[in-house]
Amino acid sequence: MEKLKEKILNEGKVREGNILKVDCFLNHQMDIKFLNEVGQEFRERFKDIKVDKILTIEASGIGIAAIVSQYFDYVPVVFAKKTESLNLDKEVYEAEVASFTKKKTYKVRVGKQFIKEGENILIIDDFLAKGCAAKGMIDLVNQAGANLVGIGIVIEKGFQEGREVLEGMGARVESLAIIDKFEDGKIVFR
Amino acid sequence: MEKLKEKILNEGKVREGNILKVDCFLNHQMDIKFLNEVGQEFRERFKDIKVDKILTIEASGIGIAAIVSQYFDYVPVVFAKKTESLNLDKEVYEAEVASFTKKKTYKVRVGKQFIKEGENILIIDDFLAKGCAAKGMIDLVNQAGANLVGIGIVIEKGFQEGREVLEGMGARVESLAIIDKFEDGKIVFR
Numbered sequence: 001m002e003k004l005k006e007k008i009l010n011e012g013k014v015r016e017g018n019i020l021k022v023d024c025f026l027n028h029q030m031d032i033k034f035l036n037e038v039g040q041e042f043r044e045r046f047k048d049i050k051v052d053k054i055l056t057i058e059a060s061g062i063g064i065a066a067i068v069s070q071y072f073d074y075v076p077v078v079f080a081k082k083t084e085s086l087n088l089d090k091e092v093y094e095a096e097v098a099s100f101t102k103k104k105t106y107k108v109r110v111g112k113q114f115i116k117e118g119e120n121i122l123i124i125d126d127f128l129a130k131g132c133a134a135k136g137m138i139d140l141v142n143q144a145g146a147n148l149v150g151i152g153i154v155i156e157k158g159f160q161e162g163r164e165v166l167e168g169m170g171a172r173v174e175s176l177a178i179i180d181k182f183e184d185g186k187i188v189f190r
Numbered sequence: 191m192e193k194l195k196e197k198i199l200n201e202g203k204v205r206e207g208n209i210l211k212v213d214c215f216l217n218h219q220m221d222i223k224f225l226n227e228v229g230q231e232f233r234e235r236f237k238d239i240k241v242d243k244i245l246t247i248e249a250s251g252i253g254i255a256a257i258v259s260q261y262f263d264y265v266p267v268v269f270a271k272k273t274e275s276l277n278l279d280k281e282v283y284e285a286e287v288a289s290f291t292k293k294k295t296y297k298v299r300v301g302k303q304f305i306k307e308g309e310n311i312l313i314i315d316d317f318l319a320k321g322c323a324a325k326g327m328i329d330l331v332n333q334a335g336a337n338l339v340g341i342g343i344v345i346e347k348g349f350q351e352g353r354e355v356l357e358g359m360g361a362r363v364e365s366l367a368i369i370d371k372f373e374d375g376k377i378v379f380r
Contacts, residue, residue, distance in 0.1 A: 028271065029304045032256055033264040059248040063256035063267065066222055074223040077253065081218065114219045 001041050001176040005189055007034065008155065008177060018157075018182045026154060027060035027126050035067040038176060042124070042152045043071035045174040049149045051075055052119040055141065057097075057108060057133050058082045064154060065124040072122070078115065080108040080137060095139035098132045108136050110144075117145035128153040128175060131162030138169055150174060158190050191231050191366040195379055197224065198345065198367060208347075208372045216344060217250035217316050225257040228366065232314070232342045233261035235364040239339045241265055242309040245331065247287075247298060247323050248272045254344060255314040262312070268305065270298040270327060285329035288322045298326050300334075307335035318343040318365060321352030328359055340364060348380050 013021040025031040051072045056065035057080045065077045080095075083106075092109040099106065115121065121141050125133055134151055141148045148171055156163065156175035166173050178190040203211045215221040241262045246255035247270045255267045270285075282299040289296060305311065311331050315323055324341055331338045338361055346353065346365035356363050368380040 023301060024303070028268065028301055030256060030259075030267045030269075032259040032267060035256070036260075059252060059269065059271070062249060062252040063269070066220060066225070066253035066256045069220075069222040070226075077220045077222060078218065079220075079249065079253070081249070111213060111218055113214070 001038075003034070003037060004041075004154070004177045007031075008179075008187060012187070014182055014185045014187060020155070020157075020179065020182075020187070022155065026064070030063045032063075032067065035064055036070070038064065038154060039068040039071040041176055042068050042174070046072075046122065046150050046152065049122075050120050051122045051149060053078060053115070053146075054122050054124050055080065055110070055115065055137055056124045057137060060127075061125045064126055068124050068152070076114075078110060080110050080140060082106055082108055093140045093143040095136040095143075097136035098130075108133075108140070110140050112144070115141060115144035115146050119144075119146040120149045121146045122149055123151045124153075125151075126154050128156040128162040128166075128173070129160045131160075131165040134162070134166055134171075135169070138166070138171065152176075155179065191228075193224070193227060194231075194344070194367045197221075198369075198377060202377070204372055204375045204377060210345070210347075210369065210372075210377070212345065216254070220253045222253075222257065225254055226260070228254065228344060229258040229261040231366055232258050232364070235366075236262075236312065236340050236342065239312075240310050241312045241339060243268060243305070243336075244312050244314050245270065245300070245305065245327055246314045247327060250317075251315045254316055258314050258342070266304075268300060270300050270330060272296055272298055283330045283333040285326040285333075287326035288320075298323075298330070300330050302334070305331060305334035305336050309334075309336040310339045311336045312339055313341045314343075315341075316344050318346040318352040318356075318363070319350045321350075321355040324352070324356055324361075325359070328356070328361065342366075345369065 091112040153175040156178045158178040180190040244267045281302040343365040346368045348368040370380040
């Protein structure tokens, strides 16, 4: 997606440890008009599949998924929760996720009534790096006996193993921008 | 907002300790078509004010704020973050928030570049109870020297002190549904 690449180049920042910061439009401040274009692009990429529900994960996936849903006939968006809350039902599917940026492992949970057997689930997330968050979400989908029909990623770090891991699990992955490498602090797209 | 009240009565559940669960359409699974109606209603309530930016808080405010923004000329949405992440800039405004449902106090942070002096900020959140989250966000707005122009709440627990606290700080609060009390597990609206 050309406009996304432009935005990454113009507004993104590369920090030590090859961390790309796009918090000015994607995951801290959100450019909602642009996210509508992201939604349109995902619809185009996944135009051949029937989607019953979008699954994402706290926190930065939520706003993206909410806007994307509007391009998939307003299907419900479910977000996996990261913390144990008094408000969460006891009846949950649970999976483990290792976080690269937060350097810890945490559990994600979804209420069982929100992913049902046979439903077609599209996973949406902001980043794909090692694939840990997506793997956790696939685990939740599998526990429910639902069908994973695709994984839509805004920005993929192509030099990490995420895509290989997810495709190895049989998933179809569509990323709107793939970063091949960082060279002297500059971003090189695939 | 009549349709919201209907949805709360039809789809919400009241649990022990007067906890209202609306996770089937608002804060775990999200009904995106309905959230568009919520956005329209907030626009109507706040039609007299100029909004430069919407501020909300992780996690359940994010999806709501993203959709609401579309009714305020797609102004940027900024969400305050609850956890220390490697990806967060060092230059942040920070406030303390006590959580009723999670029984602990935590810090919320916003990158300084995302709330600027003189900007008109509309706060959006899913619930108002004791007002702790909104108070924390007002603190962030004040630190930045921005103008708080309103607080839009989807569901207010009218029997708790949140509104009094926020109005006492000079805020204008608009709630789309106000729960007066729970009576034998039933919801009574104001």
